[in-house]
Amino acid sequence: MARDYYGTLGVSRDATPEQLKRAYRKLARELHPDVNPEPEAQERFREVSAVYEVLSDPEKRKLVDLGADPLDPSAGMRGAGGGMGGDPFGGFGLGDIMDAFFGGGGGGGRGPRSRVQPGSDALIRVELTLEECNSGVTREISVETAVLCTSCSGSGCAGDSRPxxxxxxxxxxxxxxxxxxxxxxxxxxxxxxxxxxxxxxIPDPCQKCGGEGRVRARRTISAKIPPGVADGMRVRLASQGEVAPGGGPA
Ligand SMILES: [Zn+2]
Ligand SMILES: [Zn+2]
Known part of the structure; x- marks a missing residue:
């Protein structure tokens, strides 16, 4: 199934890069998901974007002119792990297009992010006997985790220094x-x-944690598992996960 690259953009085979660009911009303005939420439009927008990406790359365009179909996932790319052909956007980055067309909505004015973030969760698998599932059980679980640095109390700064x-x-x-x-x-x-x-x-990082505000440690947590749990259920132990960089809450 040879794709009609030039037909998709509505240009002739000898179109200049300038003509390609103009054709693509026109189509993108009609089909962009922010403008046209119809599923068919989104499908076409993906196709048009992918085709434009290929034709705007002189090397790939040469392949197309030789009768190849660089967007066909079955042509090359397969084998070494499968799913390479799965992403119809390739490396094109929809964000780039959106930012460019729509003034970077949401992109600007974010400001610095907070150094203090919530810590990540730890997911630990526990095997129980049938009796334990029925009656509930309290298990001691040993986890490799991150705890608040006691030297700097999570600030990451040595002594009285400040960021x-x-x-x-x-x-x-x-x-x-x-x-x-x-x-x-x-x-x-x-x-x-x-x-x-x-x-x-942090000009003068805490010596113990290197400015991270947390240190790695092995902790033993007592997990109370209620009666009546089934395979695959999760029991949440609030505030028992990792302390985050900057001393954020576990
Ligand atoms: Zn900076
Ligand atoms: Zn520290």
Whole structure:
């Protein structure tokens, strides 16, 4: 099933990159999910975007002109693990298109993220006998986890020192760069590499935790499992998971 690349965009085979771009922009404006929520439109938007990605790449376009179908998942890519052909967007990044067309809705003005985040959960598998399932049981479970650093109480700072505003991003937590793309200039923001998006840095990190605010430790937790549990059920033990970087709640 050879795909009609040029037909999908409605251009002739000798279309210039400029004509391709114009055709794609026109279709994208009609079909973009924010404008047209119809499932068929979304399906076509995916197809059109994928086709444009191929034709805008001179190497891939050459393949198409030779009669190949780079979007056919059965052509190459398979074998080494399967699902490579599954993502119809490839590496194109729908976010890029959305940001470019719609002024980066939600992209701007995030500001620095908090250094203190909730910790991640730990999921631990426990095997019970049939009697234990019926009657309920209390189990001692040993977990490798992260606990609050006692030296700095989670602040990550040594002694009485405090975090300071990051010089690289002036505390905004992100740095902006201007890129040229087929839509003209696009300003993109990425997390600041110096402070990792936190907007502040720790000039004098706590020696015990290295500024993390937490240290790894093995803990024993007493898990009370109620009577009547079945295979696959989960019992939540609030505040018993990992303490997060920055000393965030477990
Ligand atoms: Zn920064
Ligand atoms: Zn510490």
């Amino acid at each position: 300071t505003t990051c010089d690289t991003c002036s505390g905004r937590g992100e740095v902006q760069s201007v890129q040229r793309s087929f839509l003209g200039q696009v300003v993109t923001a990425r997390p600041c590499p110096t402070c990792r998006g936190f907007g502040e840095v």
